[in-house]
Amino acid sequence: MGLLSKKDAKLITDPLADNNPITIQVLGICSALAITAELKASLVMAISVLFVLGIGNVVISLMRNIIPSKIRIIVQLIVVAALVIIVDLVLKAFAYELSKTLSVFVGLIITNCIIMGRFEAFALGNGPWKSFLDGIGNAVGYGVILIIVGFFRELLGSGTLFGIPVLGDPIAKTGFYAIGYENNGFMIMPPMALIVVGIIIWVQRTRNKALIED
Amino acid sequence: MGLKSNLHNLKEKYKGTKMAPAFNAIHTFLYLPNETTHNGTHIKAADDLKRTMNIVIMALVPCLLFGMFNAGYQHNLAFGTGSAVTGGFLSPEFWTLDNFLIGAWKILPLVVVSYGVGLAVEFVFAIIKKHEVEEGYLVTGMLVPLIVPVDIPLWMLAVAVIFGVVIGKEVFGGTGMNILNPALTIRAFLFFAYPTWMSGDKVWVEGAVKQDQLIAAGENLDAISGETILGSLAQGKEAGYDVMDMFFGFIPGSVGETSTLLILLGGLFLIFAKIGSWRIMLSSVIGALVMGLIFNGVVSSGWITEGSKFYTLMNTEFWHHLLIGGFAFGTVYMATDPVTASQTNKGKWIYGFLIGFISILIRVFNPAYPEGVMLAILLMNVFAPTIDHYVVQGNVKQRMKRLKAKTA
Numbered sequence: 113m114g115l116l117s118k119k120d121a122k123l124i125t126d127p128l129a130d131n132n133p134i135t136i137q138v139l140g141i142c143s144a145l146a147i148t149a150e151l152k153a154s155l156v157m158a159i160s161v162l163f164v165l166g167i168g169n170v171v172i173s174l175m176r177n178i179i180p181s182k183i184r185i186i187v188q189l190i191v192v193a194a195l196v197i198i199v200d201l202v203l204k205a206f207a208y209e210l211s212k213t214l215s216v217f218v219g220l221i222i223t224n225c226i227i228m229g230r231f232e233a234f235a236l237g238n239g240p241w242k243s244f245l246d247g248i249g250n251a252v253g254y255g256v257i258l259i260i261v262g263f264f265r266e267l268l269g270s271g272t273l274f275g276i277p278v279l280g281d282p283i284a285k286t287g288f289y290a291i292g293y294e295n296n297g298f299m300i301m302p303p304m305a306l307i308v309v310g311i312i313i314w315v316q317r318t319r320n321k322a323l324i325e326d
Numbered sequence: 327m328g329l330k331s332n333l334h335n336l337k338e339k340y341k342g343t344k345m346a347p348a349f350n351a352i353h354t355f356l357y358l359p360n361e362t363t364h365n366g367t368h369i370k371a372a373d374d375l376k377r378t379m380n381i382v383i384m385a386l387v388p389c390l391l392f393g394m395f396n397a398g399y400q401h402n403l404a405f406g407t408g409s410a411v412t413g414g415f416l417s418p419e420f421w422t423l424d425n426f427l428i429g430a431w432k433i434l435p436l437v438v439v440s441y442g443v444g445l446a447v448e449f450v451f452a453i454i455k456k457h458e459v460e461e462g463y464l465v466t467g468m469l470v471p472l473i474v475p476v477d478i479p480l481w482m483l484a485v486a487v488i489f490g491v492v493i494g495k496e497v498f499g500g501t502g503m504n505i506l507n508p509a510l511t512i513r514a515f516l517f518f519a520y521p522t523w524m525s526g527d528k529v530w531v532e533g534a535v536k537q538d539q540l541i542a543a544g545e546n547l548d549a550i551s552g553e554t555i556l557g558s559l560a561q562g563k564e565a566g567y568d569v570m571d572m573f574f575g576f577i578p579g580s581v582g583e584t585s586t587l588l589i590l591l592g593g594l595f596l597i598f599a600k601i602g603s604w605r606i607m608l609s610s611v612i613g614a615l616v617m618g619l620i621f622n623g624v625v626s627s628g629w630i631t632e633g634s635k636f637y638t639l640m641n642t643e644f645w646h647h648l649l650i651g652g653f654a655f656g657t658v659y660m661a662t663d664p665v666t667a668s669q670t671n672k673g674k675w676i677y678g679f680l681i682g683f684i685s686i687l688i689r690v691f692n693p694a695y696p697e698g699v700m701l702a703i704l705l706m707n708v709f710a711p712t713i714d715h716y717v718v719q720g721n722v723k724q725r726m727k728r729l730k731a732k733t734a
Binding site: 298310 | 479
């Protein structure tokens with residue numbers, strides 16, 4: 113890590129595991145449950161949040177000394193909203209089908225608690241470079257969980273990954289389906305996303321007992 | 327003494343090691359261990375957890391045996407190799423060796439998978455968490471094969487059992503700590519994960535699914551229809567079984583749920599053994615009857631037309647609801663689960679009544695799945711602690727009032 117000092121590197125690596133926004137801070141759960149039925153949607157959501165949070169943190173950090181604290185929430189909302197609209201328009205232009213799958217959830221990035229949380233907790237009190245790293249770190253930490261959940265839900269629920277059948281054809285009964293395997297319809301429903309996130313939290317806290325709160 | 331002393335020696339040998347709970351469990355399950363409690367004020371009654379579980383299993387055995395005969399009977403009836411029952415409960419057409427063998431051949435594997443997988447999970451958790459293996463799964467393992475369709479693939483059952491025991495029970499802390507009834511969690515998982523194997527008109531009759539696949543492959547055979555009574559009613563058709571058939575259980579359905587007569591006897595046995603709560607059973611039946619009467623009332627006052635898709639189910643005579651579907655089985659064996667039910671007596675009345683009430687409500691209004699007792703019990707499991715809380719608070723309030731009146 114020659115590029116980053118130890119402290120800066122921690123800003124990125126901490127949210128990946130021991131201070132993960134989803135599994136430790138339990139923020140951003142709604143989108144993690146709603147759009148993770150497909151891996152592709154999870155990935156796009158992760159990238160969108162990466163973009164919004166990375167740039168948003170820098171913008172807020174640059175303005176932190178001139179924002180009157182009474183109206184800071186409104187200013188933050190305007191910044192996020194502007195960035196989300198950019199993401200939304202890009203998706204509509206270049207990946208229309210996908211933007212239909214994600215539907216309102218792209219717009220709802222505005223209310224994603226992770227983003228407002230990082231603005232409030234970090235960008236308002238730190239310089240732009242540090243805020244950028246913090247934004248990237250948290251967005252990646254969020255994205256990693258999304259992708260893990262999306263991977264299992266799509267694989268077990270639909271037998272595909274990125275829409276490509278990997279377990280065989282369920283109708284023509286090839287591959288795994290020839291020996292009687294069937295897709296698990298429960299995996300596609302949101303409750304199962306909650307259970308998968310729960311299992312990730314369980315595994316993580318079993319590996320690192322220091323994370324268990326009383 | 328061979329096996330016993332061997333097991334004892336193994337136990338001594340592995341004492342204090344990780345594997346110890348596994349050996350202890352086998353030893354204490356098969357034999358009376360050498361180290362028993364000789365005295366102690368904590369012993370209040372002779373029934374410990376193991377005996378409680380054994381009594382419930384004894385109450386379930388008739389349902390299991392009947393389920394085996396019924397599976398064979400339904401198979402032979404559908405494939406035209408058997409004849410319909412003529413006499414009462416002891417009809418010779420039903421109690422044939424052939425019926426029993428066909429049923430046992432399908433149902434014993436279900437029992438083996440249920441116990442094998444479930445106990446394996448329990449053993450693994452006991453070893454990891456370093457506690458003794460608990461007896462909680464003994465009843466669940468017997469309930470599970472009784473509440474699934476006979477044709478369910480074994481691997482699906484195994485997956486569901488792992489899910490149910492881990493997510494439904496172990497994550498909450500094991501036997502006695504679970505919020506939801508584990509057997510129903512397993513069934514709910516199967517129902518939502520593999521709906522094609524848990525509903526429809528094929529899965530209830532042994533061999534009907536296979537026949538369907540052969541037809542799809544181009545063979546010239548007749549399709550078998552083994553729709554449950556509720557399934558037919560939900561589609562607006564009359565099922566065509568007479569009341570005594572329903573009561574005796576000569577109808578298609580999950581393995582052990584069909585015979586209301588045997589479930590009734592099992593329920594009485596549980597009540598006399600003081601294991602099952604009569605308050606829950608009775609109030610649940612009352613709840614179901616009330617809801618049934620409301621629906622009958624809606625029909626007779628002409629609020630819905632005959633064209634409505636709910637008409638046939640609503641028009642079913644209110645007390646028939648007790649005989650069809652899984653209502654009787656769920657009420658007697660699952661609503662009364664002492665861990666997940668309400669604990670207070672007043673709470674039990676409310677809890678049971680709402681189970682019966684909601685069961686029939688879901689049964690009539692859920693077009694995709696014309697049975698509600700599973701979802702009703704799971705829902706009320708969640709609310710049981712809340713009910714208890716308000717019952718206790720109500721009692722506290724009353725006594726406070728009395729105290730105030732006395733001191734004032």
